Structures are given as structure tokens and as C-alpha cells.
Amino acid sequence: MSEPLHGRLERTAVGFMLAIVVAGSVGGLVEIAPLFTIHETVEDAPDMRVYTPLEAAGRNIYVREGCYACHSQMIRTLRDEVERYGPYSLAVESKYDHPMLWGSKRTGPDLARIGGKYSDLWHVAHLINPREVVPESNMPSYQWLATTPLDLADLRDQVAALRTVGVPYTDDMVANAPADAFGQANPDSEQSSGVTERYGQDTQVSAFDGVKTRVTEMDAMVAYLQVLGRLTKAAYQNTAAPEQMPNPNN
Template sequence: MLRLHYNLEKVSMGLVAGIIVAASIGGIVEIAPLFVIDETIELPDDLRPHTPLELAGREIYIREGCYACHSQMVRSLADELDRYGPYSLAAESAYDHPMLWGSKRTGPDIARLGEKYSDDWHVQHLIDPRSVVPASIMPAYPWLERTLDTEILEGSLATLARLGVPYSADMISLAAADALGQSRPDTDGADGVLDRYGDDVAVRAFDGDPTRLTELDAVVAYLQSLGTLTGAADDISQEVTR
């Protein structure tokens, strides 16, 4: 076998052909099974999709390029487990289009950021990062205080529904109303959000002002949802430590 490989290396085109054949066989072995199974991951029973407000925040997060510095993928390394918590599961991102796992860690990983800090902390951090983290190199985003545009939310949910995200017809048609309702606790709109998305959804004035709906509301709502859409990772972590 070594003699054959040695002789093959002397013939450049033969070596190229051999590489193509080997890569093709490996690709077929890995890819072919995907055509005969319905799902590559098992969805947790408690996994919920993002609310319209959280989804709007996610789109702003992408728009502002936050994913270029923050990953959302806790790896199974001891130091990351100690710092961030349970390692990330593919199932946690099943409804994300596109997924934002990433590999750039200029800033900390935020896969488990939800409810780690207060809403006020996030607001201050976004408006003036160095007011809460003096050594931060993150840019400021003062323009997030402007009013949130909710007109595209219905179309966004409808598109995601076509991709398999379980948004019902009511969720889609009431997307704009639910975005407003999630930022206004003690209203009928807030009750509607909880009815459609579950009692675990955070409903509050994320930017501290319930009289207006801002991009800050959306981004903070999104950040506070990270790592809270399912308890699957915590369940696995508990099983491993037993």
C-alpha cells in the first residue's frame, strides 16, 4: 500500500484523481444518510420560538454586526463551562435562521446571557459600555433609543413559519401587537403574549419606559432570552454531574 501511494505521488494527475475519489467517498458516507432521515436533531419538548419583540431584537443584533464579536456557542471546554455554563446544543438553535454560533470571541460568548444581568445594566451597556465595564472596547449604540419599526414583523414570522418555525396564524397576524404587549406589563396585550408564547416569557418595559416601544426594548428582550428558550442544556448538565 505504501509503495502504491509512493508511486501515485509521482504522477500529479493520478494523485489529484485519487484525492477526488477519496473525498467523494467520504462525502457520500457523511451526506447520504441525511436524505433518508426526517430530522438530524431531536427538538426538546419545551423549546419555544422567539417572540416578535425578541425576533426584532435579533434582527437589530445582526444589523449592528454584534455577531462579529460575540459567539453564541459554549464549547465543551472546562474553562468555558466554568465561565458560561452548560455547553451549547444544536437543538437550542433549531429555530434560528441564520444560526449565530460563530467562532469570534472578541467579546464574551452570550449563549447563556439571558437574565444574567438586569435590564437596566443592558440598557446602560448598550448606550455607554464603559459606564458599566470600564475596560470594554465595545462601541456605543445610542441610536437604539429610537422607535422600533414593527411593520415587518408579520412578514418575518410568516417567512420563518415557512422554514419550519412553529408560528401559528394568530402569532403571525398579531406580531406587531405582541411586540408592543411584551413591553407593557399589566395590559391585555401582555396577557396575549403569555397565552401564545408561554408563561416563561419575560414581559416588562425592558428600556424602563412602557410608554414607547424602542429598539432598545427589542435588543434587551432578545439578550434576556438567550439560553432560556429551552431547559435541555441544563437537563444534560445535571445528568453529566450525577
């Protein structure tokens, strides 16, 4: 009875090494080849905008606090998910996300389309004491966000870092990052007009935490949550408008 091929390969170091190279090359090709056609698979979204400095800071806090460990941001194409959360997630909606926060763990609901579903103060109350608004919640409290000042001076470097990985921030956006973060959280301030000028009229300018005399990490977190699913309307082109979609916590 003849010896099987793998047996002969294992007897020859050179042959075995070549077999490993071939197998690795095939696996690598399968992973790398799609990247050359990625421009054909990512949807076109002319209305897509970048995160404001305040929203980007909120996203960093969201990552820092490990929120992604319990909340995914990726609605699948399954019927029950679409009926509960809204239109399934598109690749273009994560175009400026570094890192991606798609995830698969759902101790809490998916947050891909949480933006605009609740008021700013609802989010503040939920983050301070989750059980005050959702009695059955097992989410921990993040009350310190409301008393921790946001480091505005660091935002210019944060925005500049995002630009180095492909997010199209302009020099004007980078230079005005601290002022824009302050202005977005203080609608009565002189800096607030610059936010809509640089990021668009649909950008939400609000005293997110309810206090206009300061900018806290709570402001940043709520600003980020309120923009989730609202950077582009591409997912709603063939479906209902955002305000018509079902409540994600039902």
C-alpha cells in the same frame, strides 16, 4: 522506474476528470451523509419555544449591528468554558436560529447563557455606554437603539419568513405579531396577555428600555438578550439551574 499513478492520471484528461469526480464524491458524501441521521443527533426538548416577534426583531438587530463578530453563542465542552459560562451549548438550543450565530470570535464574552444574568436596565446602560458598567470594555456604544422606533408593521412579514424555513409559528402568531411585540414591551397594555397565551407563561413581558409609551429597537435588543439560553431548559437537566450558574463576565 514506473511512472507514479498521479502522473499517468495527469496525462489522460478522462482519467484525471474521473479522479476528480471520485474525490469530490467522497468529500460530498462525508458532508451529506450525517444529514440523514440529524434527527438522532439533535436533542429532544419538549419545552422548546420559538422567539416572540419582539425577540426575533432583536435578533435581527443583533445581526444587523454585527454583534456576532465579537460575541460567540457557543459554549464548548471544555472545563474552563463550562465553569465560566454554564452548561455547554446543545444543538437543539439553536433549532430555530436562522442564521446560526455560534461563532468563534470572543472579543467580548460568550452570550449563549446571558439571559437573566442582568436586569433590563443593566443591558440598556451597557448598550448606551458600555464603560459605564464595564470600565475596561472596548465595546462601541449603541445609544441610537434607545431613540429608534421599532418597525412593528414589518414584524408580521418577518415571522412569516421564519415560518417558511421551518420555525413552527401558527397563523395566530403571524397575524398578531405587531400586537404581541407591542404587548411584550408594554406590560400594562391590553395586548400583553396575548403574548403569554401564544408563547407561554414564562415569556418575559417588560418595559425593557424603561419607557412604556413606545417600542424601540432597544426594547427588541434587550428582549433578545434576555431570552438567550432560556428557550429551553434542556441544557440544565443534569446540572444546576440557570440562576445558580456563574456570572459569565467574571
